[in-house]
Amino acid sequence: YMYSKQQDSTTPSWKKVDYAGVYKDIAALLEDENYDDGSYGPVFLRLAWHASGTYDCKSHTGGSSGCTIRHAPESEHDANAGLEVARRRLEPLKKKHPNISYGDLYTLAGVVAVQELGGPTVKWRPGRVDKQAVECTPDGRLPDAAQGADHVRDIFYRMGFGDQEIAALVGAHALGRCHTDRSGYDGPWNASPTAFTNFFYTELLDNTWVPKKWTGPMQFVDKQSGAFMMLPADMAFKTDPRFRAYVERYARDQDAFFADFANAFAKLLELGVSFPEDAPLYRFKTLD
Ligand code: HIF
The missing domain is CATH 1.10.420.10 (Peroxidase, domain 2)
Structure with a gap:
């Protein structure tokens, strides 16, 4: 008993997650005839990209690793308006798979969206570690659609x-x-x-x-x-x-x-993430 308990507390949380199972559960959340054009896929993809696209390669800050997009003030940046719709839809899966990090959940939702809507297989790795609100990235890192x-x-x-x-x-x-x-x-x-x-x-x-x-x-x-x-x-x-x-x-x-x-897209989802050395690279199969 002591031994197994100790094992469990030293196993990093990311290793305790059935990622193929999470993939399937996200895929099951895509369709809803009453939402937009009938799928949450596009807004899941936008969430994955906005969680990742804050990366700055010079200061090595931002990106999906800490998943600060779920915290205010970042969640309230103008560029992120509407993404609460995607976060709310995914929240039950965080309850069902408590060991997955939000960073892994949101980026995986982008992979599911691309693949299940008929796009290419996107390689993906787990191991992002969530950070707190004080580490939110500054506003202005995502593109302004009015510019060229x-x-x-x-x-x-x-x-x-x-x-x-x-x-x-x-x-x-x-x-x-x-x-x-x-x-x-x-x-x-x-x-x-x-x-x-x-x-x-x-x-x-x-x-x-x-x-x-x-x-x-x-x-x-x-x-x-x-x-x-x-x-x-x-x-x-x-x-x-x-x-x-x-x-x-x-x-x-x-x-x-x-x-x-x-x-x-695989590169985008990995920007600024230091993956554990033994994090496996997944190529998920699409559902039928
Ligand atoms: Fe978007 N993008 N994006 N975008 N985007 C919007 C919607 C989506 C930009 C602006 C907008 C990318 C690049 C850029 C998706 C995915 C990606 C919207 C509308 C704006 C304004 C939001 C709304 O009103 O709901 C700009 C300026 C970009 C730089 C060129 C990425 C490449 C295309 C990186 C990318 O993957 C998706 C998907 C949507 C649709 C969201 C939806 O809810 O349907």
Whole structure:
């Protein structure tokens, strides 16, 4: 008895979690016909990215490791508006799997979203250790959708990404939509916002984008139907020649997009995390 008790208290919590089981439990939470376009996948992906995208490679601060996104003031930064919806949806799984860290739970939810909505397999490792509110990252580390290519580069270079990786990541804007009560922007990027596709690139290139006529923030709509949108920051991927070269490639070649996205997204989820040496690398199978 003494021995097993001691064993348990010295085994790190991250080793006591059935991650394939958590994957399945997250996947079971995706569908809800009464929410948005019928899936929590897009907002789970956005949560995983905002938890990770605060990383600064020079000061080695931010990132998903401490999962400070769940604490105020970081949870209340403008860029994170609406993400409480995803956190609330995932909370029962923290109760069911108490040994998982929030950082691991939220990043794994991003992996589940990509894979279950039809995207590539994303390699993932556990071992993030949650931190307290005093360690929240400062406001202003996530991108401002009203700005262009220089700003997008500043933000993603700070994380340690290059142009090709940035152009591969932005394809995730095939998923989900903008909400006026979250960011102020409105609408989906394409007609299938719950399927992981290369449609961000094809829509961006194939449509004529015109400023939306409304009193909301400056955004673009497709001239033909007016049903789809682009943020000013999205348009930078069409106008900037170096970004555009990748956009043209990913529009032509969905396999190339999937492969490059999987690598860049896995890297994003690991920024600033010191994994235990024996943390296994998972490639989860999608559910049928
Ligand atoms: Fe987004 N993004 N993102 N984004 N994002 C929004 C929504 C989603 C930017 C701004 C916004 C990435 C980069 C950038 C997703 C995933 C990723 C919204 C709307 C804004 C304003 C939020 C709302 O109103 O609900 C900017 C400026 C980025 C830099 C170019 C990443 C690459 C594309 C890193 C990424 O993975 C997803 C998914 C959504 C949809 C969320 C939803 O609830 O449907």
